Amino acid sequence: MRTSTRHRTTPAAHRLTAALAAAGLGLTAAACTAGGGASGSGPKAGEKQTIEVWHGWSAPHEVKAFQDAVAGFHKAHPNITVKLVKDQTDDRISNAIRSGNPPDVVSSFTTDSVGQWCRSGAWQNLSPYIAESKLDLNQFPKAVQQYTQYKGVRCAMPLLADAYGLYYNKALMKGEQPPKTFTELTALAKRLTVRAPDGTIKVAGFMPSVQYYEHVPQHIATQFGIRWLTPDGHAGYAADPAVKAYLKWNKSLIDWYGYDNVKKFLRSMGQEFESSNPFEQGKVAMAVDGEWRTTFMEKEAPKVDYGTAPAPVPEGQEARYGSGFVAGTVIGVPRGAKHAPAAWEFVKYLTTDTTALVTFANALGNVPSTIASLSSPDLRLPPQFQTFLSVFKNPNSATTPPTPNGNDYIVKFQQFVQDRWEPGKVSDLDAALKELDAKVDDSLKLAGG
Template sequence: MRFVPLAVAAALALTACTANRQAGPSLGDRPRPSGSASQSLPAATIELWHGFSTDAEVKAFEQAIAGFRKKFPQITVKAVKGVQDDQITQAIRGGRAPDVAASFTTDNVAQWCRSGAFQDLTPVIRQDGVDLSVLPAVARSYTAFEGRQCTLPLLADAYGLYYNKALMKGERPPRTLSELTALAKKLTVRNAKGDIEVAGFIPSVQYYENSPSHLAPMVGATWYHPDGTSAIGSDPAWKKLLTWQKELVDWYGHDKLDTFRKGLGDEWSAEHPFYKGKVAMVLDGEWRNAMIANEAKDLDYGTAPLPVADDRPDLYGSGFTAGTVIGVPKGAKHPQQAWELVKHLTTDTASLVTLSNALRNVPTTQASMRSPDLAKDANFATFLGIFSHPKTSTLPAAVNSVFNQEAMASFMAKWEKGGVPDLDAGLKGVDKLIDDKLKLSGG
């Protein structure tokens, strides 16, 4: 799965809310063909826009589509690679929408569902008898908003703990936050000046994948109340998480940790500090397995679920998930044929396994996760378990998703630096920022 910077995603979310509701064929107001769909659907050429761009990614996507082409030989699928959310939204607004569009981020789902930029798939899901229970509940939750199932999950990301076996020296991966703290301290190496040479674990929210959304499941923290207002200031789990985080930052020394962090290699290169033995344990997604195989094939490492709060052992094995979503935009010229393609890509076991094996993301149906054709060594299997765990969580869909995440990330960065004198008041301040923005957005 590709990483979408929050700053970029913010701009995309702003444009999504203005999507044009132009007239045109839709899934809701056109009758379904009678008889077998493969026989009764008329011939058409449909456009599928997706964000995959490397040769291997594009090839995998074409292989996944091959099964659909065999089933519907009268439908030509024109796949367009490297398309980002802002291009999709602008095309919808300009009346040039593709028939099918896939996105790497779930941050725009709420805007797309609410505005009608993506069509509600609920009617055709019911008409075709598609059983969404084959998807984990968490995957269903991040693809819908306000009762509108305007997207479906294509592949998923799950986040866990990677650990360097040589640096661990026989220690087992930590299961609780107190164990993580103790092991991080034990594995940290400093020079004579006290500067960090090897970090056991970097607790800073500014480090790579340590975003608030990825860390929150470790303590079971919730983002919103049922009415959509912020729960950050009233959920004690957030205070627990931030207290643990800052205590470990303070043990390292904020300035020393910051200097060390800034001197590390790029996250998306062969210079990643985990590859180089500079960090013993890191929070990361399942796709890191494929990157290690390509960039550090001799690295001896293991994977495990993320440690959890000491008083929440029931959370162990769970984690954070999100993923690629796919749907039929408003204004699609051939919505019925588009739906058949979306249904195929998101429910056909062979297609999902093909994509997962090539891209090393988690397939999203129970059947595809159990398929004997799925490549799943022990390190990848960890993430299949995390994704399917009943307490794995996601960032709930919200119209201001990017803004809310940035507000919390900014606060956590200020907190770990020692710039927040009153944690309770600070968290309430984050609530106010989120709730004020929600009011401006129409609640």
């Protein structure tokens, strides 16, 4: 979930850090049975008690939004007092679990570590609670159900979400309609690009490089239908035709710009989460980004007339148009929680109560994570936000599968694209992808996957 105070690094750097952090999580429950189990420890939910909840939000308006969202919980459960602890990171959460003194509820901005948490038991298996509560998981879109579990162990619940789509500058588009296919996107990007006499890029119609902010493989390659891993959990890049389709599209547009021109443009870019962002500056005509960008546009570039649409899909896959990449914040009950039954009641309320979700979504500019909350008349978000609500509930929207070592398989793929593919250092793509598969599989094997 992006807000101006929370993310100071680019998504690529954040994900590289997340993968390294995920590797350390293997120590959290080395002696624990895989998957863990709901402990049910502590007083019953109906008894008077105080639960401690750790979350990562830190800015005053974020903290207040969380407080407002949980206010209804105390009304429904007057015996349970909620102590909120802000600005908590995955490392602090892991250290608390490792030390045997965790809070009662924990949340994370990334889904990258869900596989590790579920497998190790660092976050409790919520299935017994879900069954006892008769909670219908179909109130969440399919992709959301996927990123909150690992191999049948559901150790997390979704708390707000991110959905990705195409932003376009209406003035630069000059009446053109947003593209629905990558063929249309490529042609339009070339028409809208403005170059200096020496060929350098003054205005990019669309910047395909994985080094451009949110144009990381998850958000673009997912639109090509990449499977990421085989059904049995192995790397499948070499055998997936969608991988080659994505890579060939990426390289063809980079070559049209000229790799040196792309590098110069990337070096000239401002900060992603500041007004110097090139889309907000009118230096990029179209870009894939998350729903939070609507809030940034409102605050930092209110004069820019822009629209949003689903990200394009390859020709021949038009039936999938309207879908996109989705992910989000997750919340759960850590192993060793002293008030586990009450903690579950809190998690259930915050992740399924429409009023709480809408209150939170309105304040943070994120997507509420249940199907019912998506159509709430109380949502107060800009018109351009509707695209992301639609993408989120689209049955073809997808996410990346969890693994025991976080998003290492994505990090390795992005490094391959950034360091070898885009610069033109790959002479045999088939061989290079097989080599990449072997590296990913070796890493998964070391992690116990």
